[in-house]
Amino acid sequence: MLEIKNLSKTYTNHEALCEINLNLKSGEFFSLLGPSGCGKTTLLRILAGFETASSGEILWKGKSILEVSPQERPFNMVFQRHALFPHLSVGENVGFGLRMKKVSQVEIQKKTKEMLNLVKLSGFENRKPSTLSGGQSQRVALARALINEPEILLLDEPLSALDLQLREHMQTELRRIQRQLGITFIYVTHDQEEALSLSDRVAVMSGGILQQVNDPYKLYSEPQTPFTARFVGSHCSILGKVMAFNAAERRLEFKTEDGQNWQGRWSSSDEPKLGDEVEAFIRPENWQITSLAETSLNQISVKLFHSIFRGAYWELQVEASENIFFKIHRAREAAMEFKVGDKFNLSCRAEHLLVYGRES
Secondary structure, three states: OEEEEEEEEEOOOOEEEEEEEEEEOOOOEEEEEOOOOOOHHHHHHHHHOOOOOOEEEEEEOOEEOOOOOHHHOOEEEEOOOOOOOOOOOHHHHHOHHHHHOOOOHHHHHHHHHHHHHHOOOOOOOOOOHHHOOHHHHHHHHHHHHHOOOOOEEEEEOOOOOOOHHHHHHHHHHHHHHHHHHOOEEEEEEOOHHHHHHHOOEEEEEEOOEEEEEEOHHHHHHOOOOHHHHHHOOOOEEEEEEEEEEEOOOOEEEEEOOOOOEEEEEEOOOOOOOOOOEEEEEEOHHHOEEEOOOOOOOOEEEEEEEEEEEOOOOEEEEEEEEOOEEEEEEEOHHHHOOOOOOOEEEEEOOHHHOEEEEOOO
């Protein structure tokens, strides 16, 4: 439906986007995820027509839209700052786009009522924006964008200014509305939890480069690059040098500076050589507290440095050696037996240790 081909954007001082290639499906919730300055908002603004690409192509149903003006594209955009017109009522704000299109007043009133009902703000037609809460204002902005019946809705971090509880509520509302309408949402966020919980697919970006596109589960469990492994979800990092590699099983053995032996799943596309520097990642929930075995493969002795209660679980911060810290997650009851200063051993299964070539 929407195809982005080799899209690049270069400013005077830097390259904001570097040959982005994406295919978006009809009716999917698609998120662009990455840190500030990675290019995700620039990409969204180029799609909307507010920025021009330096090179590349955007195809809508097989036809280029690069020369199509923003108002003629079948997209609408919801901004981080929802920017409602303060002198207009809620109903007038929602119906503003239809008035610009010279739609009849009867039709505007009908569609406005439908949209306010969709975002659960029925009866708010005559309220002024100044009387609304942050969540209500965002829903009005959403209704204003949806009333034009866009085929794709572009959302630029629309919930970032809301508090946690309201943001979680609005996430549920966005997903409900998207499924009810069946239109494509392209959603920009720097919040990995938000992207994973909302999306059918997620594109991870860094420095204008597309790192990985996948469904949330595979993105978390099978990151294809060190950046994705580092950015999506909490992690522990282990550095070492290659000792052996089994290409058939994609198993790699490496040794850390302190002589500890590790075995993990080789996750880079190329093949490593003996002596290559590697970086391995493991999620905090995949550590096991264990007694030290004779082989000591994938095991390490640690000391509890700090513990944090996260509600559903405890996060134990442990010190493996001087200035090297890991995080492990433990069930609430299981963590109560440990005190700061306690020493114990950690182990992990090889399939949970994802190994990559060391980034320069």
